[in-house]
Amino acid sequence: MKQFVLASIIAGALALPAAAADYKIMAPAAPGGGWDQTARSMQTALQDEKISGSVQVNNVPGAGGTIGLAQFVNQASGDPAQLIVGGYVMVGAILTNASPVTLDQVTPIARLTGEYEALVVPAASDIKDMAGLVAKLKADPGAVSWGGGSAGGTDHITAGLIAKAAGVDPTKVNYIAYSGGGEALAAILGGQVTVGISGYGEFAEQIKAGTLRIIGISSDAKVEGIDAPTFKEGGVDVSIQNWRMVAAAPGISAEQKAAVLADVEKMVTSASWTKILADKGWANTYLAGDDFAAQLKKDTESTAAILKDIGLVK
């Protein structure tokens, strides 16, 4: 009964982090993805810097994080030791999935990292810059196919925003959703779609090697190390950041919230965190407390508007 023993060991190993913890961080995604890596990086930094004695991470994957969020709101309410990692993708998923639980029901703590969206074309494409793309869009919006991540995600929203800002009907955007960065990248490299839109990191190596040409980046100002004009410089007034955040449970007191904020601040300014961000190539876009809550509200409103414009949310 070898397998039985083995099964028990593996099941045990998976359930291992059940020991007492100062913080419990939920990653509402499968192991390995961006949110999971964020949660586990927080775990490393919090422990290494001795901000917290022990931190455990648990994964609740599914549906753009809304399954984990619902579970978190129900089970963690009033518990200041529980945190959840999330991000901009969740904002869109809550709307498209008509999730019964929203980000209004958690206590936002801080935005931690962010990534800008890059717009690329294959090296052989006749589109040279944003103006070229806008001209094509205006001529026939349907003839421009956009390859990116899942429908209603950051990539799709950015495509809709660009079309809208360029004066093209966003419902006409011919968006082709791929399940992951790799599949989308293959379609762009293979010339199956006209343009590609996704996080800069997905394309960075191809841009360096010259197989893809970047025609715009979604930041407000030029980003160091990225040789590309911003969308705004290209004449399209769009700026968007695919951010990741940490939030605390609903129903915690003001003192408890302040204590969590202090711990997160300590973590973000630590040497361990700086090293992790550098290793993973994540940009530090730390924004805490009320400033972040205000930004979150703004993002939620603009996302709801564009998803309605694209036609994904009624």
Add this chain to the structure above:
Amino acid sequence: MDTFGLLAQGLLTALEPMNMLYALIGVTLGTAVGVLPGIGPALTVALLLPVTYKLDPAGSLIMFAGIYYGGMYGGSTTSILLNTPGESASIVTALEGNKMARAGRGGPALATAAIGSFVAGLIATIGLAFIAPTVVKMALSFGPAEYFALMILAFMTVSAAFGDSTLRGLTALFIGLALGLIGIDLQTGQARLAFGIPDLLDGVEVTTLAVALFAVGEAMSVAASKGGDSTIQAIKGSVWMTREDWSRSWKPWLRGTAIGFPIGAMPAGGAEIGTFLSYSVEKNLAKKPEEFGHGAIEGVAGPEAANNASAAGTLVPLLTLGLPTTATAAIMLAGFQQFGLQPGPLLFATNPQLVWGLIASLLVANLMLLVLNLPLIGVWVRLLTIPLPWLYAGILLFATLGTIGANPSTFELGMLLAFGLLGYGLRRFGYPIAPVVVGLILGPMAEQQLRRALAISQGDPSILLGSPIAVILLLLAATAVLLPLYLRARGRGKVLAQLGANED
């Protein structure tokens, strides 16, 4: 330096004692998780990522690759012996492999799987080293239209696994296709057939369905049959492969490799399609097609080679383009990034030592898998000497643990039991099981590719015939349907009926 020099240097890296140790840990862990249904290599690598943070890059990547190869191999053991596929790429192996095991030929089935995996892994890894750039170019030329044609071919050929009644086979297939519709639609982000249940938004997990239909359903039907008629003969004849087994296996190994490697390299190919195609190729080419459905060794040798070759194929786009095409590859990419390495078109140029070290250690890991697993076959087949009630109780426990381990949710467990009942029902009324799983795997892929193709062409269906590759694939699919009809018309229907006997 030329390719050979680089490979030799890579072998030196891989043969360093510490790296050998990492490879050993990797293949052992990989085999273990491959055996356990539900827990696959992707999850294991993800959980090990933080642990390896402090190791050196070469060592930990070698370990990850070992886990990947080991996982692909480990899944076959439970498929063959217990009719419980450890992962979706081993589903086809269960069809013939378990029939062989029940007839006392579990030893040769395991051996042909192990040696086939080795041969395929060896050839495919060498292919990775020498023809990666060519393979990548071919893989990138596959657009949605070509993928759709490939899916059609897969649909047409898997009808080989349908059993003797086309009506029953199609019914089972459509159950799978319907299940495949559940969840959020990728192209529009809208939920379909989820009935407001959040757990259904991500659709039905293939491994949950496969484990439920194969293992739970079978346990129920054994329990329902008063324990009388289910005969299992643990060992009959030699545990090792006979001369005939060898001569019937080597061609399927090579053909499986030739099918699996390029399909694995395709960004939207996946390991399963290669195994489906290999199975039907073997069935069509077999000298004794009547044995298919009753334990034909070709039906184990081909698909097993195909799934291991596709594992190596996956590394082609990962190493040459930085494209992760499977969940495990995506997590290995995260592993590369953790060490500040960016797989991409420049990786071969900027980090040749690491890349060639990895390729060389795949060869080492592959050999290690063989050495580790061949002697264990004798132990594994003894599993079947366990009295039936104990054996099935064990299978149930182990199916449940695997499912909970992969996704700790009561809903998932409920689905396992519900699908188990479905599996029992299908068995009770003589419907084949495999098409249900095939439908769940292929249905969503075919749908997405068709819709992408039509979106890109703005609704013009001629795009589906727009490239030579698509046309060739569709012609092959047409042949797969029409040839049997023609043969039947010429009065060879009897052979065909035997050929398509019930597979469970």
